[in-house]
Amino acid sequence: xxxxxGYLYSFDPGGxxxxxDTFSCAHCNxxxxxxxxxxxxxxxxxxxxxxxxxxxxxxxxGFCDPFEKKLERxxxxxxxxxxxxx
Amino acid sequence: MAKYGITNGSTSGGGxxxxxxxxxxxxxxxxxxxxxxxxxxxxxxxxxxxxxxxADNFIEWDISRITxxxxxxxxxxxxxxxxxxxxxxxxxxxSSTFGTITSGSNVFYIGVNQRASYRxxxxxxxxxxxxxxxxxxxxxxxxSAAYTGTCTGTxxxxxx
Numbered sequence: 001x002x003x004x005x006g007y008l009y010s011f012d013p014g015g016x017x018x019x020x021d022t023f024s025c026a027h028c029n030x031x032x033x034x035x036x037x038x039x040x041x042x043x044x045x046x047x048x049x050x051x052x053x054x055x056x057x058x059x060x061x062g063f064c065d066p067f068e069k070k071l072e073r074x075x076x077x078x079x080x081x082x083x084x085x086x
Numbered sequence: 087m088a089k090y091g092i093t094n095g096s097t098s099g100g101g102x103x104x105x106x107x108x109x110x111x112x113x114x115x116x117x118x119x120x121x122x123x124x125x126x127x128x129x130x131x132x133x134x135x136x137x138x139x140x141a142d143n144f145i146e147w148d149i150s151r152i153t154x155x156x157x158x159x160x161x162x163x164x165x166x167x168x169x170x171x172x173x174x175x176x177x178x179x180x181s182s183t184f185g186t187i188t189s190g191s192n193v194f195y196i197g198v199n200q201r202a203s204y205r206x207x208x209x210x211x212x213x214x215x216x217x218x219x220x221x222x223x224x225x226x227x228x229x230s231a232a233y234t235g236t237c238t239g240t241x242x243x244x245x246x
Contacts (some may be wrong), residue, residue: 003209004208004209004212005208005209005211005212006206006207006208006209006212007206007207007209008204008206008207009204009205009206009207010198010202010203010204011202011204011205012199012202013140013142013199013201013202022206022211022212023212024193024208024213024214028193029193029214029215030193031194031195031206031214032157033196035237037211039113066132067215071088071126071215074217074219074222075217075218076162077219078217078218078220081142082220
């Protein structure tokens with residue numbers, strides 16, 4: 001995979017080491033394991049708005065909601081609650 | 087940005103490793119933002135395995151988001167650079183409960199042979215990120231239909 005978001009190592013019984021690339025969904029942060037020679041459609045897809053790889057569940061949602069924006073919303077809400085003493 | 091590591095090994099004060107059951111009942115490791123000084127943290131390295139009697143069973147591993155951490159043993163994560171300050175992120179280990187899991191929020195899920203061990207390493211930008219929000223974070227859990235022994239885990243993370 002070109003510019004993977006992570007790497008997975010499996011140390012199996014018998015000393016066999018398996019390796020896979022992974023990427024983190026740009027919308028929900030889920031780790032998607034890229035199996036060798038798998039169908040690209042099974043991996044999810046590319047969001048054409050944020051131009052990043054997304055997982056199959058986020059492909060089905062059908063709109064762009066970047067994970068960074070979700071974090072910012074969560075943090076803003078937390079700070080509002082904190083200021084209000086809730 | 088300071089980096090830290092936490093394991094559920096037999097560290098002094100780390101509680102007792104919990105048996106694996108058919109459903110997720112306990113949690114191996116948990117990380118959550120502090121309730122007083124919340125700070126974003128990023129998990130960039132996950133190592134998982136078992137330390138029971140070897141056999142051919144499968145174990146399902148899961149990392150999910152939490153909005154409240156479990157109430158059991160809290161350990162201070164070890165700074166990977168001893169010059170760094172103590173971690174603000176709260177680490178819970180060997181817990182018989184797993185706090186409040188956000189529904190449908192599992193960010194890592196994999197089935198592994200009991201004899202195998204796994205390691206996931208994030209490339210820069212591919213980390214699991216938790217918001218700087220009180221008690222929000224991640225929980226590492228395992229379940230197995232056949233294996234009833236204990237599991238081991240290590241999480242490395244960095245604080246922003």
